[in-house]
Amino acid sequence: MESVVLVRYGEIGLKGKNRPAFENRLVQNLRRALGPEIEASVRREHGRIVVDFGGREAPRQAIDRLRSVFGVVSISPAKAAPLSLDEALAGARLLVEEKLQATKGPVRFKVEAKRSNKQFPLTSPELNGRFGGYLLRAFPRLEVDVHAPDFVLHVEVREKAIYLYTEILPGPGGLPVGSSSEGLLLLSGGIDSPVAGWLAMKRGIRLRAIHFHSFPFTSDRSKEKVIDLAGVLSRYSFEPIPVYVVNFTPAQTAIRQHVPPAMTITVMRRMMLRIASRIAAQHGIPALITGESVGQVASQTLESMAAINEVTSMPILRPLVAMDKGEIVELAQQIGTYDLSVLPYPDCCTLFVPDRPETRPRIERVRAAEADMPIDELVDEAVATVDVVEPVLEPSLSL
Numbered sequence: 001m002e003s004v005v006l007v008r009y010g011e012i013g014l015k016g017k018n019r020p021a022f023e024n025r026l027v028q029n030l031r032r033a034l035g036p037e038i039e040a041s042v043r044r045e046h047g048r049i050v051v052d053f054g055g056r057e058a059p060r061q062a063i064d065r066l067r068s069v070f071g072v073v074s075i076s077p078a079k080a081a082p083l084s085l086d087e088a089l090a091g092a093r094l095l096v097e098e099k100l101q102a103t104k105g106p107v108r109f110k111v112e113a114k115r116s117n118k119q120f121p122l123t124s125p126e127l128n129g130r131f132g133g134y135l136l137r138a139f140p141r142l143e144v145d146v147h148a149p150d151f152v153l154h155v156e157v158r159e160k161a162i163y164l165y166t167e168i169l170p171g172p173g174g175l176p177v178g179s180s181s182e183g184l185l186l187l188s189g190g191i192d193s194p195v196a197g198w199l200a201m202k203r204g205i206r207l208r209a210i211h212f213h214s215f216p217f218t219s220d221r222s223k224e225k226v227i228d229l230a231g232v233l234s235r236y237s238f239e240p241i242p243v244y245v246v247n248f249t250p251a252q253t254a255i256r257q258h259v260p261p262a263m264t265i266t267v268m269r270r271m272m273l274r275i276a277s278r279i280a281a282q283h284g285i286p287a288l289i290t291g292e293s294v295g296q297v298a299s300q301t302l303e304s305m306a307a308i309n310e311v312t313s314m315p316i317l318r319p320l321v322a323m324d325k326g327e328i329v330e331l332a333q334q335i336g337t338y339d340l341s342v343l344p345y346p347d348c349c350t351l352f353v354p355d356r357p358e359t360r361p362r363i364e365r366v367r368a369a370e371a372d373m374p375i376d377e378l379v380d381e382a383v384a385t386v387d388v389v390e391p392v393l394e395p396s397l398s399l
């Protein structure tokens with residue numbers, strides 16, 4: 001009896017001609033999720049993916065990893081029996097035995113058989129009857145309850161095997177990372193941008209990150225925190241997300257020298273976007289991603305966004321644009337970035353926030369405010385001195 005994990009996907013099935021590319025990407029990502037030390041074959045099978053562990057039991061950690069891959073709607077750890085009723089019954093017996101181990105007293109169940117292989121001689125209702133009867137005889141504690149069962153034994157008769165399972169574990173949905181090109185995430189040490197990155201990944205975007213660091217105004221700890229955040233996000237793509245660390249001190253210093261305080265945030269954001277756009281273009285990355293959300297702070301009014309946006313023609317994705325802070329915090333907690341984000345190392349922006357930032361900056365005034373700054377030189381210098389840091393991926397599965 002083989003041990004397998006059945007992987008179901010949804011949306012990528014809708015993608016018409018792109019379908020094989022999407023499926024191949026998902027297969028590749030599932031393989032990567034398992035890591036090199038797990039022996040398993042990953043194959044496509046009629047609108048699903050089967051991860052086959054051979055005769056070995058699928059390790060719990062492997063199951064957890066498979067179900068966290070974007071594009072996965074649900075998974076079921078299953079036994080795969082050959083196309084023989086007797087062997088399938090024996091498999092079901094093993095499975096139910098495991099299921100009952102954790103319980104005492106009567107347990108209600110039902111069988112749900114599905115026969116897509118019409119060559120197989122028994123129909124679905126007949127299979128329900130045979131499996132139900134067999135299990136009732138094998139385990140006196142079992143009772144049939146089709147309305148409120150404690151568990152359902154699924155029996156799927158397919159082309160080459162009969163799959164048996166009792167669990168359907170939800171996955172994150174979305175699209176497989178890498179199926180929607182690449183995006184450059186402006187990653188601060190705050191709560192929002194990591195969540196924005198996660199949501200972009202969920203839509204299939206492969207991430208690289210850029211971080212603006214103002215040493216010695218901000219500490220090395222604040223930089224490390226951002227690398228660690230990239231590390232947490234890397235858990236969802238199972239490959240390290242590189243972080244382009246930009247020395248932002250010369251730009252910050254020039255801004256402080258030349259720009260009136262009410263306008264510094266806007267100009268700072270414009271500098272960030274100029275540098276980020278240049279680095280993205282250098283690497284053939286077509287879009288930027290930020291953690292902005294409308295109305296959250298002074299620089300996130302629509303007028304501010306317009307003034308900031310003016311410096312680039314690259315699309316800027318803002319996955320959090322319509323979310324409330326509470327919703328963002330909740331998601332940050334779920335995906336595991338929150339605890340890092342709230343560590344108290346100041347970021348370059350928190351440090352330079354003026355008392356009264358302009359909430360409706362007029363574009364002409366912003367242009368005038370930065371007119372004395374050597375913008376091209378500052379961008380060139382920042383791009384030339386960028387440092388690429390890769391987070392260390394979690395240690396691979398220890399088996």
Ligand code: ATP
Nearest residue numbers: 186187188190191192193210211212290291292349
């Ligand atoms: P976050 O929680 O992501 O820091 P925020 O609510 O603090 O967001 P801002 O500080 O206005 O908002 O930043 C808006 C966006 O600009 C951030 O979400 C992030 O994408 C980008 N950003 C801000 N500071 C930096 C930085 N030091 N390096 C890279 N990107 C930054």
Ligand code: MG
Nearest residue numbers: 188190347349
């Ligand atoms: Mg911030």
